[in-house]
Amino acid sequence: MAKDKFLNHLKDKIKLKLDKLYQKTHFPMYKTCNKFSKSGKYIKQNTFKIIKKADHLIHKKPWQSAVFSTTIGVIIGILISRRS
Numbered sequence: 001m002a003k004d005k006f007l008n009h010l011k012d013k014i015k016l017k018l019d020k021l022y023q024k025t026h027f028p029m030y031k032t033c034n035k036f037s038k039s040g041k042y043i044k045q046n047t048f049k050i051i052k053k054a055d056h057l058i059h060k061k062p063w064q065s066a067v068f069s070t071t072i073g074v075i076i077g078i079l080i081s082r083r084s
Contacts, residue, residue, distance in 0.1 A: 058065045
C-alpha cells in the first residue's frame with residue numbers, strides 16, 4: 001500500500017516536471033518553426049524574382065548575356081587552373 005502511494009506520488013511529480021518542460025520548450029520550438037517557414041517563403045519569392053529578371057534580360061539582350069556568361073566562365077576557368 002505504501003509502495004503504491006509512493007509510486008503514484010513519484011509518477012505525479014514526474015508528470016508535473018514533464019508538463020513544465022513541455023511548456024518551456026513548446027513555444028520556442030513553435031516560434032523557430034514559424035521563422036523557418038517565413039524564411040523559406042521569402043527565399044522562394046526572391047528566387048522567383050531573380051529568375052524572372054534573368055529571363056527578361058536574356059530575352060531582351062541575348063548577345064550581351066552570352067558575352068557576360070562567357071567572360072565569367074573564362075575568369076573562373078583561369079582561377080581554377082592557377083590553383084592546380
